[in-house]
Amino acid sequence: xxAELGHAALIIALGLALxxxxxxMVGSFSGHSSWMRLGYSMSLGQLVFVALSFVCLAMAFxxxxxxxxxxxxxxxxxxxxxxxxxxxxxxxxxxxLLWALILATWSAAVALFSRxxxxxxxxxxxxxxxxxxxGFTLFLxxxxxxxxxxxxxxxxxGTDLNPLLQDFGLIVHPPTLYMGYVGFAVPFAFAIAxxxxxQFDSAWAxxxxxxxNLAWVFLTLGITLGSWWAYYELGWxxxxxxxxxxxxxxxxWLAGTALMHSVSATEKRGVFRSWTLLLxxxxxxxxxxxxxxxxxGVLTSxxxxxxxxxxxxxxxxFLALVVGGSLMLFALRGPAMRKVADYSGWSRELxxxxxxxxxxxxxxxxxxxxxxxLIADVLEIGKISVGPPYFNFFFVPLMxxxxxxxxxxxxxxxxxxxxxxxRDKTKLPLLVSLLCALILPLFLGADYSPxxxxxxxxxxxxxxxxxxxxxxxxxxxxxxxxxLSRSYLGMQLAHSGLAICMLGVGLSIAYDExxxxxxxxxxxAMVANYQFQFVGIDKIAxxxxxxxxxxxxxxxxxxxxxxxxxxxxxxxxxxQMMTEAAIDPSLTRxxxxxxxxxxxxxxxxxxxxxxxxxxxxxLGGLMVAxxxxxxxxxxxYRRRKAPKSSDLxxxxxxx
Amino acid sequence: MNRLALxxxxxxxxxxxxxxxxxLDRDPTELPSALVGEAFPxxxxxxxxxxxxxxxxxxxxxxxxxxxxxxxxxxxRIEHPMLNQLAQQGVKIIGLNYKDQNQQAQQWLQKxxxxxxxxxxxxxxxxxxxxxxxxxxxxxxVDAQGIIRHRRVGVVDQGIWDREFKHRYQQxxxxxx
Numbered sequence: 001x002x003a004e005l006g007h008a009a010l011i012i013a014l015g016l017a018l019x020x021x022x023x024x025m026v027g028s029f030s031g032h033s034s035w036m037r038l039g040y041s042m043s044l045g046q047l048v049f050v051a052l053s054f055v056c057l058a059m060a061f062x063x064x065x066x067x068x069x070x071x072x073x074x075x076x077x078x079x080x081x082x083x084x085x086x087x088x089x090x091x092x093x094x095x096x097l098l099w100a101l102i103l104a105t106w107s108a109a110v111a112l113f114s115r116x117x118x119x120x121x122x123x124x125x126x127x128x129x130x131x132x133x134x135g136f137t138l139f140l141x142x143x144x145x146x147x148x149x150x151x152x153x154x155x156x157x158g159t160d161l162n163p164l165l166q167d168f169g170l171i172v173h174p175p176t177l178y179m180g181y182v183g184f185a186v187p188f189a190f191a192i193a194x195x196x197x198x199q200f201d202s203a204w205a206x207x208x209x210x211x212x213n214l215a216w217v218f219l220t221l222g223i224t225l226g227s228w229w230a231y232y233e234l235g236w237x238x239x240x241x242x243x244x245x246x247x248x249x250x251x252x253w254l255a256g257t258a259l260m261h262s263v264s265a266t267e268k269r270g271v272f273r274s275w276t277l278l279l280x281x282x283x284x285x286x287x288x289x290x291x292x293x294x295x296x297g298v299l300t301s302x303x304x305x306x307x308x309x310x311x312x313x314x315x316x317x318f319l320a321l322v323v324g325g326s327l328m329l330f331a332l333r334g335p336a337m338r339k340v341a342d343y344s345g346w347s348r349e350l351x352x353x354x355x356x357x358x359x360x361x362x363x364x365x366x367x368x369x370x371x372x373x374l375i376a377d378v379l380e381i382g383k384i385s386v387g388p389p390y391f392n393f394f395f396v397p398l399m400x401x402x403x404x405x406x407x408x409x410x411x412x413x414x415x416x417x418x419x420x421x422x423r424d425k426t427k428l429p430l431l432v433s434l435l436c437a438l439i440l441p442l443f444l445g446a447d448y449s450p451x452x453x454x455x456x457x458x459x460x461x462x463x464x465x466x467x468x469x470x471x472x473x474x475x476x477x478x479x480x481x482x483x484l485s486r487s488y489l490g491m492q493l494a495h496s497g498l499a500i501c502m503l504g505v506g507l508s509i510a511y512d513e514x515x516x517x518x519x520x521x522x523x524x525a526m527v528a529n530y531q532f533q534f535v536g537i538d539k540i541a542x543x544x545x546x547x548x549x550x551x552x553x554x555x556x557x558x559x560x561x562x563x564x565x566x567x568x569x570x571x572x573x574x575x576q577m578m579t580e581a582a583i584d585p586s587l588t589r590x591x592x593x594x595x596x597x598x599x600x601x602x603x604x605x606x607x608x609x610x611x612x613x614x615x616x617x618x619l620g621g622l623m624v625a626x627x628x629x630x631x632x633x634x635x636x637y638r639r640r641k642a643p644k645s646s647d648l649x650x651x652x653x654x655x
Numbered sequence: 656m657n658r659l660a661l662x663x664x665x666x667x668x669x670x671x672x673x674x675x676x677x678x679l680d681r682d683p684t685e686l687p688s689a690l691v692g693e694a695f696p697x698x699x700x701x702x703x704x705x706x707x708x709x710x711x712x713x714x715x716x717x718x719x720x721x722x723x724x725x726x727x728x729x730x731x732r733i734e735h736p737m738l739n740q741l742a743q744q745g746v747k748i749i750g751l752n753y754k755d756q757n758q759q760a761q762q763w764l765q766k767x768x769x770x771x772x773x774x775x776x777x778x779x780x781x782x783x784x785x786x787x788x789x790x791x792x793x794x795x796x797v798d799a800q801g802i803i804r805h806r807r808v809g810v811v812d813q814g815i816w817d818r819e820f821k822h823r824y825q826q827x828x829x830x831x832x
Contacts, residue, residue: 234729241729278664285668292675320672327665334661371674373790378677387754387790388727516762596766605766 003068006056007147010097013049013104014137016042020107020130024123036119039126040111046133047108054088054101057146061088067154070094070146076160078544078572086171087161092311093146095174099291100136102175102182107133110186110211117207124193125186132185135318143311163545163571163578169229177222177249181287183215184252187259188284191277192326195333200277205267206637208280212263213632215283216256217625223249224621232581237514237592237609239617242391247370248290254363255283258356260628265352269414271343274334275356281330285323286363292319293370344416351409358402365394403458403502406495407465425472429464436460444612445511455506462499466492487634494627501620508614516596520603528610530591531555535563537604545569547580550595550604554584566606568595590614695721695801696785703752703760703774711801713773718827719747720820721795722771722811723783725755726763728791734810735767741816742770746824750774753783753791796820798827 020042027035057070061084066072074094075087088094107129114122140146190208194200226249231239240246259279266276292315343349369390411417411425437457441448470492474480481489513528521536535551547569554561564582571578581594589612596605695711702709722738724731742748750771752760757776764771777783786795796805805823807815 243729274661281664316672316675319675323668324665324672327668331662331665371671374678375674378674387725389754516766518765597768607766 180219490631497623504616
């Protein structure tokens, strides 16, 4: 009964979304303000009904209602209650419902917090969000209905949730990531509304900026959480695999980062307008493309969900309509690119352009790498496999270039910057970073590592330029930090986070030490000055699994630091084996221990890893996200009255 | 001219869309190789453990599986227990260690078990290119005459072994005797 209620709620939500998509848009052309205002109430109503549907599915999971095919495939009565809830988004149908819920949430948020928006723009934005919602709800109802019953042959017990997904990381990672993905629907809707209305000026940019920042913050957090989850849950110490699904999240992030920077130039200086619009379309299109790639099965992936061509066709048609339609609109109504630029060399505009070029190059190369197997297959040309070597080859230099550019950009001014000023400001950071790059690797590892030196150069260059700029702004008085705008502090925090993240990536790769060996109880092994004593194995039982749990004592110079307990789990229902690594974390190094296979004579294959600074990767990610948040809550976005559009709006109105 | 430039993203997207549409009909895990029914390419490559060059003669006259794998390949980990099991049943498996590093590959085999008779080291991916390898893992069934009889892109598990390989393998073994 509950499932039917959920199904019905979803159908009602579809109806409301249809009204939200059509009526305000028609009203915006015919001039009926009451029609235009309808979008606000419809989006709130939609949220209520999608949420109701979501709650119904969650209740079906909690009640172990295995007459629902989706519940039977992804849950089990032995699961703890929190995994029963997170199992809801453990597979295709439920994660789409989560998508729909999050879209409805963003849509309602726009309706609630954009009361200051001109009615015309607000109505169109909500109408476009409604149209996207129609597409997704239809997709759910027609091809991926989570409320489908397995009657009369319903199983007594569920198949269970994939053990890899039975983890805290999976409770929080997908919702956060989807908040980011779907969040880009808001800037997208703003861009389309602007294209329809032919008005994109500084005021438009100011309205859209906090939404871009917020979506981007969630996406940053989501990617960081995903990488952290892969690190401790996949059991072999990697944190990024260039897997198609990961690439699908990184591409919108790169486009979103470019958008965030481009829109700031549009707001402050009225430049890059067509570019900003295009990036807003790109960021959301890439989110949709990511969904298509993951759901259609055109690419194989470790995150493999069932490949289903029918869903693929629907997704592709939706993608063609949304992306093709918006790019067509852009081509017909986009602002003509201006040849004459009113900024010169070393201006902040130019640095933002450099930033955009680097980010979009990185995005393009990931797109090509991700789709290459598919394209080569369709063209039936020589087959070249694309693995991590390809991605690293292009991505690493681009990111180093980005770090250098970010450092210079900190000192640039709008319009133009004196070369002499730049020289003065960058002298000290250059010296500091060169010294650090040359000297620090001598102490960090036995062999001098050039890759560590390059990493350290980029990291200290970034940190030092940020330090110098902060010192200038504060004038030696730390108390003035509260006087600085949140968006400035957010920017510096995010850029520092980038440096910290790069530090983690570079040093953990350069100084990673690992041994895979056969250990008998009582044996010891040394890895990078740490002694690992294999005490033995005991059997333990969890709520829905049994496990062999190893005990490994970790010593440094004879002193016991801690005992680590890696597990090899055997899940009761699916019979799947899972490696649960044990980690002793600290900021400067992680000790990572995992169990391999049992061998003869009570011995086990054991993997021992020391990973310097690996934690900085996620610390950096968190700092970046926090910086974005700080910038998003800058005071100037919360003025009750929208500032008057500048004279740029006159130029902005084309056609 | 400027206005035409605005159409560039649309055109690019249409091209991409055509590829995506064509890609839908294709099952990425089952690619018929142009090489099925043809001879396994000639090669001369180092061995993972022995200090010598391997060639096609090293498995001539035997029915073998050639398994393309690498330590960077996540799915290979999932596939590996199945290979170990097949090796125990007496299936001859030859590893093609693809774009990998020897030390890591050896550690990997030590940790997960070694189902391979021997391993061909294809660090540059040249043999992989001749074979038309799209990525790891891939598995080729090669008969006693050195002809490729079947190819699987992606993980071979019990179901795929039973459906696609078992009868072919047994038939080929029968022919040899």
